[in-house]
Amino acid sequence: MRQDESKDLKNQATKKKKNQYHPAFCAAMELELREDKEHLTFEKEYNLNTKPNSIDFLVINVNDSIKVKSDLGAIFRKHNLFEFKSPKDTLDFKVYQRTMGYAYLYAAYDENRISPDDVTISFLRDSYPRKLMKWFGENGFDIIRFKPGIYHIKRANHMDMQIIVTKELADTYVWINKLTSGLEKKDLIKINDEAGKLEDEKDLLNAESVIDLSYKLNVSEDYVKEMNGMGYIRDALKDMAQDMAHDMAQDMAHDMAQDMAQDMAQDMAQDMAQDMAQDMAKKEVEKKTKDLNEQLRSKEKENSRLKKEIEELKEQVLKLSNKIAML
Secondary structure, three states: OOHHHHHHHHHHHHHHHHHHHHHHHHHHHHHHOHHHHHHEEEEEEEEOOOOOOEEEEEEEEOOOOOOOOOHHHOOOOOEEEEEEOOOOOOOOHHHHHHHHHHHHHHHHHOOOOOOHHHEEEEEEEOOOOHHHHHHHHHOOOEEEEEEOOEEEEEOOOOOEEEEEEHHHOOOOOOOHHHOOOOOOHHHHHHHHHHHHOOOOHHHHHHHHHHHHHHHHHOOOOHHHHHOOOOHHHHHHHHHHHHHHHHHHHHHHHHHHHHHHHHHHHHHHHHHHHHHHHHHHHHHHHHHHHHHHHHHHHHHHHHHHHHHHHHHHHHHHHHHHHHHHHHO
């Protein structure tokens, strides 16, 4: 096999693996940050000018004066870049360098000329990247264990960074630490239960994405087979989908009823306007006809009067003629 063909196959395999993990990762991050979603904008696979350079997940803090509630966003500035690594991927110095390049490209390409001080970088992986942390320590970075599983990496004149080790996160994090194999039965039951509490349609779809990947990564576990191929969770997702479909049907019916009511109102208004216009035109014609008839009768009376006066004058002329003849 030629070297370029081998490289293409490797790239295809990497892309396939990325496509498997990244939608669920983005969904999990949106769920973890959903308390602040009213002033956060989420961008998945944000492209930098041209492919294949892209940011895994971008969070723009629309109102950066508001502090994000989740500890995952404690370092947030205006623009927050996320680089996610699956359990089989390596988080090392090369990834750090490449992501730094992406961050500067992102700032440079933006038409508003983003300051690097307004950009943060977050790296996520399920296990602790010892070699990269060692390199940070040897090169003047301060490593602060902000919370279990959340490490802030800082150095003067450098973008703020954090490394999130998902396996070390507290139990309060429900979604982002479930994108791995080796989960226990209680973990999948927990995300199913948490999904049942969600009401927003987008949140439910995100939950389905996380649950689906968690199932695929743990399908070989005995407890999964005990749950009848995840039928427990599948049924819950089915119920959620049915509820969503029911709500969507209701919304569609409501919208259709509104549209029909609007159309009927418009038709009625149009018909009423036409009837009113016709009535007004009819009344105007009748009035003008009546006026003309009155004018005509008045003329006829005047003509009759004049005709009578003419006849009287003729008689007078005749009488005068007779008198003259007798003289």
